[in-house]
Amino acid sequence: MQDGIIPRLPVAELRKLDFLIGDSSGQGVLCPPMRLPVPFSGYMHVEREECDRFMRMDFFGQIPFLGTESIHSLITYSDKHQCYRMWSFASSQEDPMLFRGNFSGDTLTFVSEPMEMVWGIERMRCSFCQITDGVVEYCAELWTIDGYQPYFRAVYSVSTITA
Secondary structure (H helix, E strand, C coil), X not given: CCCCCCCCCCHXXXXXXXXXXXXXXXXXXXXCCCCCCEEEEEEEEEEECCCCCCEEEXXXXXXXXXXXXXXXXXXXXXXXXXXXXXXXXXXXXXXXXXXXXXXXXXXXXXXXXXXXXXXXXXXXXXXXXXXXXXXXXXXXXXXXXCEEEEEEEEEEEEEEXXX
C-alpha cells in the first residue's frame, strides 16, 4: 500500500494507542451542564483497521434522561498537522465532533473544534490514560468562561486485548 503515491501510514503512532484496543466496560458519571451528575454503565470496543491508517472506537451506554448513546470514532495520526486527529459521530448530535490531540506523558489529550451539542455550542477536551494494564480512564470536560469543567468520566476494564 505504501508505494510513494499514498502518504506514509502512521503505524508507529497508532501502536502507541494499543492500550485502548479490546472490549471493555465500566462505570461512569455524566455531569451535564446545570444538572446533577448521572451515573451510567458503558461499553467500548476499539480495534485497529487492517490498513494501519485508523483506529476505530465504538462506545455504547445507557444514560438516564438521554437514553442509549452511541459514539463511533476514527482516530489517526496526521504528519501534516503533527498530531492525532479524531472524528466522532454521536447518536445525540447531528454533526461529527472534530478533535486534535497529542500525548503528554502517558495521557492522550484531544481538544475539539467548537461544535453544536445538546447543551449548545461547546468546545470539549477529552483524555485517555492507561491506569494499569487493561484499565483505561476516559475524562471529558466542557469549556466555560471559567475554564474547563468536568463533563464525563469513566474507567474501563479491558476484558480482551488483541493487538
